[in-house]
Amino acid sequence: MSAGGRVAITGLGVVSPVGNDIHAFWKNSVAGVSGIRPIERFDSANFGCKVAGQVEGLSESPFYKKKYIRIDPCSAMGLVAASQALAQAGIETGGEKRVRYGVYSGTGIGGVTTHETACLKYAAKPDDPRISPLAIVRVMNNAGASEIAMHFGFAGESLTVSTACAAGLQALGEASRAIRDDRADLIVAGGSDAPLSRPLYSAWQSMRVMSSWGGDPAAASRPFSGDRSGLVLAEGAAYVILESEVHARGRGAEILGFVDGYASNTCHGHITRPSMEHEVDVMGNALKSAGITIDDVDYIHAHGTGTEANDVIETDAIKAVFGERAADVPITSGKSMLGHTLGASGVFGLISALLSLNKGIAIPTINLDNPDPKCDLNYVANKAQPLSRSRTAMVNAFGFGGTNCTAVISKAQ
Incomplete structure (x- = not known):
């Protein structure tokens, strides 16, 4: 920014x-x-x-x-x-x-x-x-x-x-x-x-x-x-x-964290099917907005809806952005526990990610006993995991109509 x-x-x-x-x-x-x-x-x-x-x-x-x-x-x-x-x-x-x-x-x-x-x-x-x-x-x-x-x-x-x-x-x-x-x-x-x-x-x-x-x-x-x-x-x-x-x-407030970067864009190909190209772009632009690189991201809260297309496309987009490092970054979908709260979902993701950074622990993606071979990253399956480093997180939210948003947040040091 x-x-x-x-x-x-x-x-x-x-x-x-x-x-x-x-x-x-x-x-x-x-x-x-x-x-x-x-x-x-x-x-x-x-x-x-x-x-x-x-x-x-x-x-x-x-x-x-x-x-x-x-x-x-x-x-x-x-x-x-x-x-x-x-x-x-x-x-x-x-x-x-x-x-x-x-x-x-x-x-x-x-x-x-x-x-x-x-x-x-x-x-x-x-x-x-x-x-x-x-x-x-x-x-x-x-x-x-x-x-x-x-x-x-x-x-x-x-x-x-x-x-x-x-x-x-x-x-x-x-x-x-x-x-x-x-x-x-x-x-x-x-x-x-x-x-x-x-x-x-x-x-x-x-x-x-x-x-x-x-x-x-x-x-x-x-x-x-x-x-x-x-x-x-x-x-x-x-x-x-x-x-x-x-x-x-x-005013002497306790600072819990910071919004360091944010980006949005629009898929123009299909009103409901996500676009890997545009998800890659929005994540990359959010990193640029925050002035950081992929090496600075410690945790990702994914959009992760549980639909057949979304989860594979988001996985592929994360791989495209993070390269070899994608396998090392813990990823969570809170929708596994909450369900899809539509317009509230991205902010639930941001709050979960900020709490995870401040507590040093990634919340789980539950019900992940049979991973899709096409979704082969670390989704913090079924049980919370300690974060080896907890400074910065990325949060994704992708909507019908083609709107994609990514925010980058950090905890207060």
Whole structure:
């Protein structure tokens, strides 16, 4: 990145299928605990994939209860995760508006639960559907960013990114650029998605990219495995606090790490099939942005969806970028435990990678008992591994529609 000062990470927040705070999230991630369970939100009897990564226990939070009645679950989960990140960063909220504080948020789907409810009401009684007057402001993709900004009194830049599975990481990357360009002192950055709606699930099923695993639900998400059969949808939210290093040190904040580099590009060949060429380019450009080489990367958090094409193409792209060193770099797909949280997934990957750097241990890719011969790198199979060196990590997020993003992060020395 340009020489505008470093971008510090000072707070982390998550709402996920494996834990609704950073402590639980890390504890379960490093232990290889799966958050994939039989679907409880709707009848899945007619679906080939009957499992999902579902958030549990969040509705008991007084904060969540207060907001849930007014906003979509996608926004509500994001608001909870953002509040955790702000609390860890030591940011006092309320009082006067902060014109140098902003929100950059990503979502793949937005308020789909509200959309489904409105459509069902209309279908049942089109002459008098009694659709909520709040439906539009719940459904709109920028609802999540708006709710965070309004709740915490942030009056700086607000941006919503909707680039499918790359959305959250792209929002975070663009936030880091805004801080380097001195357009903001602090930005809440991340992503949220709540895609567990029956009609939407049916649409995903029609794409034939969903897992057809018929055994233990916890084993349904199987990135890089020879018997993988597709992705598992999940819900969740992941947010971080980014601020200029000068601002963070000036207020005495604990710096957890830095965003050192970021790049994005677009595949132009196919709307869903990934492109090795473009993945190679985006990883290489992220390294250039960070001013480092392949020898400086200690860990990779892969996109790793568990689809047949994605895992092989990402493996080949990593080999092309890292050459002989590819075999020496530990690689994890957290989707093996979480499922695919769409617009939140890249930020979950970044948070996992940062925690791994700070703890000196790589979380596992679970359900990897039968590796695909074409996926022959070190994916930290089934059990966490100590990192021989833990300074810098690369995080990938690739989305339908062709958007590719890679971020490079480092821990605070």
